[in-house]
Amino acid sequence: MKNSLNLSDVTRAVCLPALVGGVLLLASGVAQAETIGLVLTTWHNSGTFTDDAKECAHGINPDARENFRAQFKTKEEQDEAMRKYASAGYVLRGPNGESVNYSPWLVKDTLPWSDADAKVSKGLNLSGTLDGHATANTCTHKTFVSPEGEQGIDNQMYRSMGCIRGMRPGGTLDTFYLGEIASKTINRWVVEITGVDDAANDDHVEVTLAQGQDKLVQDSTGKFVPGLTQRMTTNKDYIAHTTGRIVDHVLITDAFPVVRMPTEQLDEPAEWEFKDFRLKVKLTDTGATGVLGGYQDIQKFYRLFAKVVGQHHVSMGASPPSAYESLLRNADGFKDPATGQCTALSSAYDVDFVRAFIVREPDEKNHIAAAPQPSVKGAPNTRLALKN
Amino acid sequence: MSGFSLASFKLQVRHAGVGLLLAMTATPVHAQLAMVDEPRPANIRLQTTDEGVVFADSRGMTLYFGDDSKPGVSSCTSKVYRQGVTGNGDLYDLANYDRVPSCIEKWPPAQAGDAKPAGPWTIIERPDGIRQWAYRSRPIYTSIKDDKPGVANAGAISGRGGRTRGQAVFAPVIVPPEVRVETLGVSRILASSEGRTLYVSEKDAVGKSACDAKCATVWQPLAAPAAATAKGDWSIVVRSDRTKQWAFKGKPLYTYSEDDNAGEVRGEANPGWTVAMAYSKPKLPAFMTVQATALGKRYADANGKTMYYFTCGSKLNTDDGIERSLACDDPGDKSLWWTTDCTNEKNCADTWRPVLADEQAKPEGSTWTIVEMPLPWSPVRTLNSDQLSIRVWAYKGRPLFTYKFEDRPGMIEGQRIGIYTLTDWLSISAEGEIGPTKVKAGIASR
Amino acid sequence: MKKPVLWGAAFALLLAGVAPLAGKTVPEPKLGDVSPMMRLITSEQYVNTLQSIFGAGLEYRVQFAPIQRVDGLLAVGATSTVMTSGAFDQFDSAARSIAAQVVDARRRDFLLPCKPAKQNAADDTCAGAFLGGTGRLLFRRSLTSDELGAYVHIAHDSAEAAHDFYTGLSNALTSLLVAPEFLYATQPITKAGNELKLTSYAKATRASLLLWNAYPDEDLLAAAESGALNTSADLARQVDRMLNSPKLEQGVRNFFDDMLVFEDFDTLSKDGTFYPAFTTKVRVDAKEQTLRTIIDHVVSQNRDYRDLFTTRKTFLTLDLGSIYGVPVRTDTAWTPYEFPPDSPRAGILTHASFLALHSHPARSSATRRGKALRELFLCQKVPPPPPNVNFGALEDPKSPFHTTRERVNFHLQNPVCAGCHRIMDPIGLALENFDGAGQYRTTEQGAAIDASGTLDGASFKDVAGLSKALHDHPQLPRCLVRRMTSYALGRTLNKDDDGWLQYADGQFSTSGYRVKDLLRTIATSPSFYAASVKADQ
Secondary structure, three states, rough: OOOOOHHHHHHHHHHHHHHHHHHHHHOOOOOOOOEEEEEEEEEEOOOOOOOOOOOOOOOOOOOOHHHHHHOOOHHHHHHHHHHHOOOOOOOOOOOOOOEOOOHHHHHHOOOOOOOOOOOOOEEOOOOOOOOOOOOOOEEOOEEEOOOOOOOOOOOOOHHHOOOOOOHOOOOOOHHHHHHHHHHHHHHHHEEEEEOOOOOOOOEEEEEEEEOOOOOEEEOOOEEOOOOOEEEEEEHHHHHHEEEEEEEEEEEEEOOHHHHHEEEEEEEEEEEEEEEEEEEEEEEEOOOEEEEEEEEEHHHHHHHHHHHHOOHHHHOOOOHHHHHHHHHHHHOOOEEEOOOOOEEEEEEEEEEEEEEEEEEEEEOOOOOOEEEEEEEEOOOOOOOOOOOO | HHHHHHHOOOOEEEOOOOOOOOOOOOOOOOOOOOEEOOOOOOOOEEEOOOOOEEOOOOOOOEEEEEOHHHHHHHOOOOOOEEEEEOOOOOOEEEOHHHHHOOOOHHHHOOOOOOOOEEEEEEHHHEEOOOEEEEEOEEEEEOOOOOOOOOOOOOOOOHHHHOOOOEEEEOOOOOOOOOEEEEEEOOOEEEEEEEEEEEEEEEEOOOOOOOOOOOOOOEEEEEEEOOOOEEEEEEEEEEEOOOEEEEEEOOOOOOEEOOOOOOOOOHHHHHHOOOEEEEOOOOOOOOOEEEEEEOEEEEEEEEOOOOOOEEEEEEOOOOOOOEEEEOOOOOOOOOOHHHHHHOOEEEEEEHHHHEEEOOOOOOOOOOEEEEEEEEEOOOOOOOOOOEEEEEEEEOOOEEEEEEEOOOOOOOEEEEEEEEOOOOOEEEEEOOOOOOOOOOOOOOOOOO | OHHHHHHHHHHHHHHHHHOOOOOOOOOOOOOOOOOOOEEEEHHHHHHHHHHHHOOOOOOOOOOOOOOOOOEEEHHHHHHHOOOOOHHHHHHHHHHHHHHHHHOOOOHHHOOOOOOOOOOOOHHHHHHHHHHHHHHHHHHHHOOOOHHHHHHHHHHHHHHHHOOOHHHHHHHHHHHHHHHHHHHHHHHEEEEEEOOEEEEEHHHHHHHHHHHHOOOOOOHHHHHHOOOOHHOOOHHHHHHHHHHOOHHHHHHHHHHHHHHOOOOHHOOOOOOOOOOOOOHHHHHHHHHHHHHHHHHHHHHHHOOOOHHHOOOOOOOOHHHHHHHHHOOOOOOOOEEEOOOOOOOOOOOOHOOOHHHHHHHOOOOHHHHHHHHHHHHHHHOOOOOOOOOOOOOOOHHHHOOOOOOOHHHHHHHHHOOOHHHHHHHHHHHHHOOOOOOOOOOOOOOOOEOOOOOEEEOEEEEEOHHHHHHHHHHHHOOHHHHHHHHHHHHHHHOOOOOOHHHHHHHHHHHHHHHHOOOHHHHHHHHHHHHHHHHHOOOOO
8 A cells, every 4th residue: 555656646657658659650660668558358269160070089078977977877876975975066976975076086086087199289389309209307298389380399288278168269268267357357467578679579678478457348249449548457476477478469478487366256266377387479559469489288277177167167168177187198398206197287368468558567566587677667558549 | 284183283282171261251342323213112222343333132133133034023933844845846854853943042023022113113912912012114133152242143144045034233324424434354334326436535624625627536435425414423515626525523525436346345455555344354364264255255364274153044934934045054953964064073183173263362342353262163052061172263153164175375265165055164255454464484474 | 816906906996896897886787688497407506506495315216308509509408398297296305306315214213203193194293394394495485375285184194094104204205305396496576666577586596507507505595685685796696606516516517518518428429440458437427527626726726717728737547547648646547637737738729528519520620620619619600511512522532631720621612601701610629639539649550740730829839829818818707708698598598688798808807717707797796686577578
């Protein structure tokens, strides 16, 4: 509360950047580093998803109910299991009635499960290899080709999640999460790109990824309105920084060693956590489109999965034992030095952003080691090409 | 944080048979707001609690509304249900149903006995023969979570989908039409009729406002209209511009221009201004901290770890013959509900770590209490006299735990772990932690 | 910013006495027609008045039939409104709802001055105390003993019938709230010697409707009763009290809302394909932005009215930020904002409210903006278009013309159109850097925008120049004087008012074009309280 902005400071602070922006508007081609601000608007799992689920060898994966019925084959056995363990929705399948949602390792599903498999996926080359061979820190896995033809795309998360009904485009989580991004500031992601000398090509920019604090606005058709303000959080846990470059309007960041962001999905609060996170988006005058991704620790991810997906395992169509086993099987990053097992999965998400003014609130505790403070305190302007 | 073990805690383990019952008598809170004078039956009392004055039965036990939807009809019966329903609408058989308590075992109806109705208090002649009180046509109950007068442990804990459990019946208080009593976390504050927080200034002498015209553009006096009549603790201050302003116990009241919505307390940051409290805020135990989480301010332990309690999330009672009230969070309830989230008793004890109370620790009112839990701990295990036990801090009688997988201060990953709409782990909003809170150095308390 | 000459004059005036009238030697001219008028209470006046009596804790669900705009002002329409039975129903249901809330058990102790001897029976003493006190505020004068007796009678009979004092009181209060003495601000006149003038009470009502858009409060009524409003010094004192009250804001807001025809916001719609950022919230915020800016400028800061057209200071919300293309402080809903010195945004003409209100759903309109500037700010009437105008050339999508300037040039080539368009289009063309939603642009369909023009002899090359030309235009302050006078009187002005209006012009100028001073000039003018009776009355 002590950090609340002083009125005159802010009006001065927001004046000056507007001046900067004003100068840029009036005099194009002025060599002055500018800032581009982005706020996340949409999020989907990356991969190939066909209408007839060709990427799933046995079709869409059976859900928890079907696996429950396969585990307890006769009606008598099912009723007995229900009665014995007050089975609420087919999760209390453990040997002593434990919930397989929170303890998926207790039971092995018997129905056939498909890991998604396709040639093409949007995503990023996280491992540094083209063919997914094992390295010091990664495990052997098949890579994908991006729709643009880029080889070596790592997206093992797609294999584990891609044939679960709710995780596919139009599925329960996919749909709900879009709405929750729009409506809840806990899901607000902002990207601040500073030191931009040329928004088309620039071999060095600074990139800050952080939680935002303000609402998104949609127009009457549901599109997100660019050019609004987003305050950046002052919580250091949710601010990450790296460098990057822009090539033909595409921002390509270097790795963020760790990215954590709070999230709320299907009303369940949780935390995203990525290691070696990267962002690759094509910048436009009003926003950006592309992918982001990194390595997600199995256990940390599964705890999110259990709360969000496992809770709603019928509508989501997920059977936790199979899903967990699949995550273990498809892990391709961050070897455990003791066991040599990979503990994380590469992942990729299709994302869209619109432009926003990113405002940093003054906070003496908000020190980010490598981030250069903007030369003008407050909101460095973004240049909006205004259509008539 | 790795390698949790029983031995790593400095436990004050004791034999329950020797130990004192540590949930001590709640220190009565001085009732600050006068009650509306309305008729009341002889065996209905007024009782102070941490949050205000409630109606209580002749023993002083807090009275609650249920979830009854039809006026004058109670749907909380002695029926023992055989089936429950999941969030998907699937019916399932309740296991060990001989151990499932009926609704009235959890929520005993408030009995009128031979008493006569009075004013808003009427009597429901139940089919089971019990004569139950109703207040303004709503059936009234007590709760087995309350073990003595002056506590309201069952009150309005919101579970999934906004469903509430019993709501304590607060005795209506005398406030001008421009004022409401609002709940903010653990605090009960005064707010305008639109819900905007009210403040008082230390510069104001009793009956006089020191906030001049310029000040009044920021601190907006709560206007008393032309017809306003003073009553009890509510008086009218005439300002220098001859407009009238409400005052409570002589202190003029204001809203703060930067509070846009109900529940905001931005004015608190200004020295010399404090939120106008309806009742004293329960004192926070010294070791507890307030953390800014992604969901807002939450109470946390000395290390900044969010504190959680375990609760049943579903509706109190029901009209349609399907049990939705899951008896899951009282000692003696089926432990399966406690263990489903964490595999088994042993693993659960590792996953959810109790917030231990020192031997010398004393509760703060009836909000931050201390309970004894048997070892290995579980909120639903009954404590027998020959068992080892530990003293654990509790929120309204519900033991508090931290979540093993939260390895930094201010996380909320434990929030809403549970099974469908039936069980929940919930953190506690600290938005009402008004006034200076001593925070341990090094913990980010924002 | 300070102009020493004007400040000195104002200071001298303050020293000389509160009212600018003090110390002057030339007798103030008289207004023309001062026949008494009846004014139907508006929704806002109703709520403002009842809120000040019964407080903000009640719900005022009030939506009365809209008043017709006459000669540019709703205030003029309010004096010629007819009461229909449908309209009366709305007053009746509002009255019942409010009366029920006042006597409700949880509130009555705070709103009633007494308790009945027995709750289940009538109590004429207590009923009389409440009805007399409330009736006085509602009717803006003490009730006669007959009147009070009648209302106490209502309370008595229905209390006895219902065995409940409060039911009786509620019925009587409802009757008060639908009485014509409350719903209509009549202007009773009295004779003082050979002169007719308004009664003290009528004066109080006139002044408080002008300054507060509400009926008089207790202090003003007491002053009326004591005869204080009959001496110019005491009247000035009361007027100054009202000018310094927080309630001045609601009065000034209502005036500018009326003058700027802001009820058009209710039906304003923009094509989402062209202006996606112009959401419903932006529409609401745009209106509030301008009203807030005006109030801050003319009430809180008490600045020169003309500077409203050049000031870079305003207030913004997060949503408005997308229209103005600037970041906005977002931890509160509204934040003060100052555009930088070289920003094209300065003054009301560059507010989204003016720009969007006077545009088409999918494009800007130089003609509408020019017309609005003339009519709203300069009080210059622009004749309507002839009935057989062919808009085809203007609307043609295959038109070779890129910019609005090129398209409207057509008007100026055609002698039939040129006469009127010459006085509108060149002004609106200066605002073409702002599209139909108020967003800034430098080009239109690829062609650079030329924002030059003239305004009654003053040339400019951009919107800043237009704003300055408007600021300096002699008709700008005169128009405000006329609008405000018409608003205050509730009638159209005519030649007979010219003498007084010129006097008011002089006062306004001497004060440094301060709106509060203009309000004082009107509210302390003997003419404002004069009365005459027409030959046929």
